[in-house]
Amino acid sequence: MTPRIGMDKQIIVAAAVEIADAEGLESVTLARVAEKLGVRSPSLYNHINGLQELRMQLTLLALNRLQAAMADAAQGHAGEEGLRRVSRAYVSFARMQPGLYEAVLRSPDPAEQQVGEAASAIVKLVQEQMSCFGLEGDASLHAVRGFRSMLHGFAELERAGGFGLPLDLNKTLELMIEAFGRGLPVYKEALNG
Numbered sequence: 001m002t003p004r005i006g007m008d009k010q011i012i013v014a015a016a017v018e019i020a021d022a023e024g025l026e027s028v029t030l031a032r033v034a035e036k037l038g039v040r041s042p043s044l045y046n047h048i049n050g051l052q053e054l055r056m057q058l059t060l061l062a063l064n065r066l067q068a069a070m071a072d073a074a075q076g077h078a079g080e081e082g083l084r085r086v087s088r089a090y091v092s093f094a095r096m097q098p099g100l101y102e103a104v105l106r107s108p109d110p111a112e113q114q115v116g117e118a119a120s121a122i123v124k125l126v127q128e129q130m131s132c133f134g135l136e137g138d139a140s141l142h143a144v145r146g147f148r149s150m151l152h153g154f155a156e157l158e159r160a161g162g163f164g165l166p167l168d169l170n171k172t173l174e175l176m177i178e179a180f181g182r183g184l185p186v187y188k189e190a191l192n193g
């Protein structure tokens with residue numbers, strides 16, 4: 001089958017991102033993407049090797065965009081301010097691209113080297129922030145896990161409408177980030193003492 005003129009992998013992935021952000025990641029199917037692009041599903045196979053590759057491309061794009069947003073936010077800032085900026089960037093990404101954010105949560109398949117490298121870049125960026133608090137090695141990785149769990153929990157609860165009280169969510173986020181930052185010495189003490 002001849003590839004459709006003007007159709008390429010980037011166009012297919014962009015359509016998948018629009019669907020994911022509007023309807024959720026699970027709504028991204030080859031049939032749905034083909035419908036959005038006004039083509040038949042088999043036409044997509046000229047550019048991608050099926051749904052698994054499309055999902056991998058979404059994950060890679062999501063990780064790269066999240067890492068870029070966090071890196072931009074951290075530029076020139078370290079310590080508590082760096083942690084605040086990186087945290088805000090994480091939650092902002094989840095708010096602005098909710099479907100694409102879902103793709104970030106996918107554990108990389110060891111065969112997907114690019115995805116693993118993109119995920120590692122995010123971990124490294126957060127570890128750099130943790131090093132400002134004297135955390136290295138296992139202590140740093142435990143802190144990164146705590147950081148991700150905290151921000152993901154907040155982002156998911158917000159997305160699901162789980163915060164029903166009439167309080168400013170951004171204030172809650174700022175207080176949570178500050179409390180986390182103040183608690184970072186606990187990681188160091190617990191693992192070194």
